[in-house]
Amino acid sequence: MDKLLLLLLLLGVFPAVFFQGLAPPTVCMVCSNFKRGHCLRGKSNCTMEQGPGCRTRDFFIFTERDGWRLNHTELDCWDYCLPSHWYYQTLKISVFCCKGRDFCNRYQGKGQG
Numbered sequence: 001m002d003k004l005l006l007l008l009l010l011l012g013v014f015p016a017v018f019f020q021g022l023a024p025p026t027v028c029m030v031c032s033n034f035k036r037g038h039c040l041r042g043k044s045n046c047t048m049e050q051g052p053g054c055r056t057r058d059f060f061i062f063t064e065r066d067g068w069r070l071n072h073t074e075l076d077c078w079d080y081c082l083p084s085h086w087y088y089q090t091l092k093i094s095v096f097c098c099k100g101r102d103f104c105n106r107y108q109g110k111g112q113g
């Protein structure tokens, strides 16, 4: 009987501990204009409890003369973050996602360099 009780206890308690340990909340940087590692406008932070979390978006503009050039980078939280590339005519947006390390989104994309 004791063994059964112990087993039930382990089954009940372990998953809760395990999943909390698996997905600790990540603090992400929020910025509406991030350049060369600095936030020029709208600096703040947000917290992702789970999911792909922190988002980095590089905005490129195409010109005949220069081709695709980075215009600015935006940082925020997004529940449905998916790494991807979007094209709208002369605008291209590259999306990066990260979690598990606070402010990891400031180290993604081209805004850091």
Ligand SMILES: *[C@@H]1O[C@H](CO)[C@@H](O)[C@H](O)[C@H]1NC(C)=O
Pocket: 027, 044, 045
């Ligand atoms: C997040 O921002 C708030 C104010 O906007 C600040 O008080 C807090 O310290 C920040 N958190 C971190 C982890 O930097």
Ligand SMILES: *[C@@H]1O[C@H](CO)[C@@H](O)[C@H](O)[C@H]1NC(C)=O
Pocket: 033, 059, 061, 071, 072, 091
């Ligand atoms: C380009 O960056 C500036 C800020 O440096 C911003 O005001 C403007 O909206 C951006 N253009 C596009 C198309 O995102």
